[in-house]
Amino acid sequence: RQIAIFASGSGSNFQSLVDAVQSGTLKANIRLLVCDQPGAFVIHRAQTAGIPTFVFRAKDYENKQTFEQEILNELAHLGVDFIVLAGYMRLIGPTLLESFGGRIVNIHPSLLPSFPGKDAIGQAIEGGVKITGVTIHFVDAGMDTGEIIAQEIVRVTTGETRQSLQDKIQHVEHHLYPTTLNHLFLTTGH
């Protein structure tokens, strides 16, 4: 399995996937990091791990189609057959969806369909829910709407802060993503 990881931020999930490949928990080759934020810490993580990067600024391109076409060329060149989103803060457009239909997954910090979009953790705190969690799902044209692959519960305790909830959710993410991807790759022809 040849994968590309797309990320925009700190990349703690990116790191957990790199570590899982190194330890043998995730049987895949991470061929490329795609990042739309030139200052993001995830780029540093990729460099440290010796993983090639494709870094771009959306505003340097005419539209989504033009930068996605360039990404697509890069993925084809490297033989990438699966896209893993890990904190990539953009909707995937038709150019990538048409070529990678059913072969793009995302991780989201809530129990979808609750709290889609940005700031799912803040929405959970605001909503006063006692249970939230993590969802791994296939990506379609919508915002966090694709078919659900796996979910895990995280309890919201009394006095929970945004930071403490985020820490609990990320802890779950860092084992759920590698194990779910490995299972998906073993059990499907994707």
Ligand code: GRF
């Ligand atoms: C994660 O919480 C993920 O669920 C969401 O974005 C966050 C990325 O965090 N889609 P990191 O950059 O992997 O640390």
